[in-house]
Amino acid sequence: MVEVKILGISGSHRNGATDYCVKEALRAAEEVPGIKTEFVSLRGKKLSHCIHCDNCIRKGELCTIKDDFQEIQDKFLEADGYIIGTPVYQMSATPLLQDFFSRLRPTYLVYPGHFSNRVGGAIATGGTRHGGQEMALLVIKNFFHTYEILVTGGPGGNYCGACVWTKDKKEEGAKEDTIGMEKVVGLGRRVAEIALTLKAGRQWLTDQGVEFAKQKLWFVNRRD
Ligand SMILES: Cc1cc2nc3c(=O)[nH]c(=O)nc-3n(C[C@H](O)[C@H](O)[C@H](O)COP(=O)(O)O)c2cc1C
Numbered sequence: 001m002v003e004v005k006i007l008g009i010s011g012s013h014r015n016g017a018t019d020y021c022v023k024e025a026l027r028a029a030e031e032v033p034g035i036k037t038e039f040v041s042l043r044g045k046k047l048s049h050c051i052h053c054d055n056c057i058r059k060g061e062l063c064t065i066k067d068d069f070q071e072i073q074d075k076f077l078e079a080d081g082y083i084i085g086t087p088v089y090q091m092s093a094t095p096l097l098q099d100f101f102s103r104l105r106p107t108y109l110v111y112p113g114h115f116s117n118r119v120g121g122a123i124a125t126g127g128t129r130h131g132g133q134e135m136a137l138l139v140i141k142n143f144f145h146t147y148e149i150l151v152t153g154g155p156g157g158n159y160c161g162a163c164v165w166t167k168d169k170k171e172e173g174a175k176e177d178t179i180g181m182e183k184v185v186g187l188g189r190r191v192a193e194i195a196l197t198l199k200a201g202r203q204w205l206t207d208q209g210v211e212f213a214k215q216k217l218w219f220v221n222r223r224d
Pocket residue numbers: 012013014015016017018019086087088089090091092125126127128129130131132133166167168169170171
């Protein structure tokens with residue numbers, strides 16, 4: 001049996017609804033055989049903005065800004081699947097999460113195709129019933145697309161991921177949204193099943209001698 005690691009990330013500034021939802025999704029993921037999970041909160045982490053220095057593009061280097069980012073980057077590179085959650089801020093994902101996404105930019109430049117066999121799912125918690133959860137989910141899913149990470153919304157009926165209405169009541173509010181929590185659990189399990197299938201399938205095919213294309217990105221090491 002292959003061993004599969006699902007990384008859960010919360011882009012919230014507090015220990016509230018989003019941390020709770022991501023942890024619940026990971027709990028559901030762990031019910032799938034062979035799945036190990038890890039939870040990371042971005043809360044309180046020193047994560048500078050990407051300053052577009054382009055070291056990653058010109059030199060083909062991982063991000064050269066040194067702060068708390070590197071430790072999370074290592075976990076991100078290692079994981080086979082991702083469950084990323086954000087509170088809705090101004091109908092979008094938190095700037096904290098978006099800073100993290102931008103800092104990851106060098107990873108897919110330095111290791112082209114590294115993420116292409118991985119899967120991700122998204123969770124958004126909002127204080128209002130239709131407060132922009134779907135917009136926030138889109139930010140996370142667009143990030144996945146950019147990095148070649150395959151995206152699942154979860155089982156039929158989830159459509160786009162998990163939207164939770166918290167009434168600004170942190171974990172208690174999330175628990176009250178029983179339909180939202182059903183989506184969270186369904187998403188967690190589905191991410192785990194797909195990650196397992198992708199990893200086992202790729203390993204089997206490689207053992208059969210199938211070679212997967214190695215990509216080179218035209219803009220890495222450019223001179224202009
Ligand atoms: C700056 C800020 C902006 C927010 N904007 C929205 C919003 O546009 N729509 C919404 O539904 N909730 C909004 N909220 C409420 C949070 O999304 C909601 O309470 C969320 O569940 C918080 O998650 P947490 O407990 O993990 O921090 C906002 C909260 C803050 C602090």
